[in-house]
Amino acid sequence: PRNPNVRVYQEKKIKSLLAYAYEHSKFYRAEYDNHGVHPRDFSHLEDINLFPSFAKESLVLNSESVYTFNAHEKTKMIPSVSSGSSGKIITVYHNPKDTWSYALGRFRIFNILGNYKPWDKALYIYTSPYPAASYLGLYPTAFISTLNDPRDTAKKIKDLKPAFLSSYPSHMLVLMRLFSKQEAQSLGLKLISLGSELSTKSQRIELSEHFNCPV
Numbered sequence: 001p002r003n004p005n006v007r008v009y010q011e012k013k014i015k016s017l018l019a020y021a022y023e024h025s026k027f028y029r030a031e032y033d034n035h036g037v038h039p040r041d042f043s044h045l046e047d048i049n050l051f052p053s054f055a056k057e058s059l060v061l062n063s064e065s066v067y068t069f070n071a072h073e074k075t076k077m078i079p080s081v082s083s084g085s086s087g088k089i090i091t092v093y094h095n096p097k098d099t100w101s102y103a104l105g106r107f108r109i110f111n112i113l114g115n116y117k118p119w120d121k122a123l124y125i126y127t128s129p130y131p132a133a134s135y136l137g138l139y140p141t142a143f144i145s146t147l148n149d150p151r152d153t154a155k156k157i158k159d160l161k162p163a164f165l166s167s168y169p170s171h172m173l174v175l176m177r178l179f180s181k182q183e184a185q186s187l188g189l190k191l192i193s194l195g196s197e198l199s200t201k202s203q204r205i206e207l208s209e210h211f212n213c214p215v
Helices: 004-024 026-034 045-050 056-061 099-111 150-160 169-176 181-186 201-211
Strands: 078-081 091-094 122-126 141-145 164-167 191-194
Touching (some): 004 026, 004 045, 099 191, 122 169, 164 169, 169 191, 181 201, 191 201
Parallel strands (some): 122 141, 122 164
16 A cells, blocks of 8 residues: 555554464464464565465364354354355354444445435345344344245245345345245335355346346
């Protein structure tokens, strides 16, 4: 980055993250030791090349040793199962405080359209709910598990009438086939937000035309 203040901030945050991973995660400590590096070796952005990077498969196979909390702390976490797109469903644990950053990200995505109103209801068809169902009664949020029967989920969508709908691409394609085009467009959705899996342009166009809203 050209702004030196941004660079200083980035270097400070990365150094802190490397140190935290080394001190709290058995997996990262072992991998850093195997590569002969230590968080103190990081001073500048270019030094990130000294540290190993990992494929998703490696993190899935070593998921238990990647975590940075103990058994007691685990009881305070919010469990969430992965979509299974890697071929294996794993449980991911979130710190409740951290989930607020996800919530803020959600607001940012929805506000891209510029018409996210305080009374608009958002529906999340996901693996775990957000930590709050609303913000002081505004921006109400409903949750349906991805493990729920799709036919029942389709019925609940009709009953809830959300303005914003967020889910996995694969799940939305299944749900799309449970709505006729007329039923889908009568929902009046403002936006469908896809995440956590890859989606193709043709899939997004198909969903957009079927539900008559941006994807």
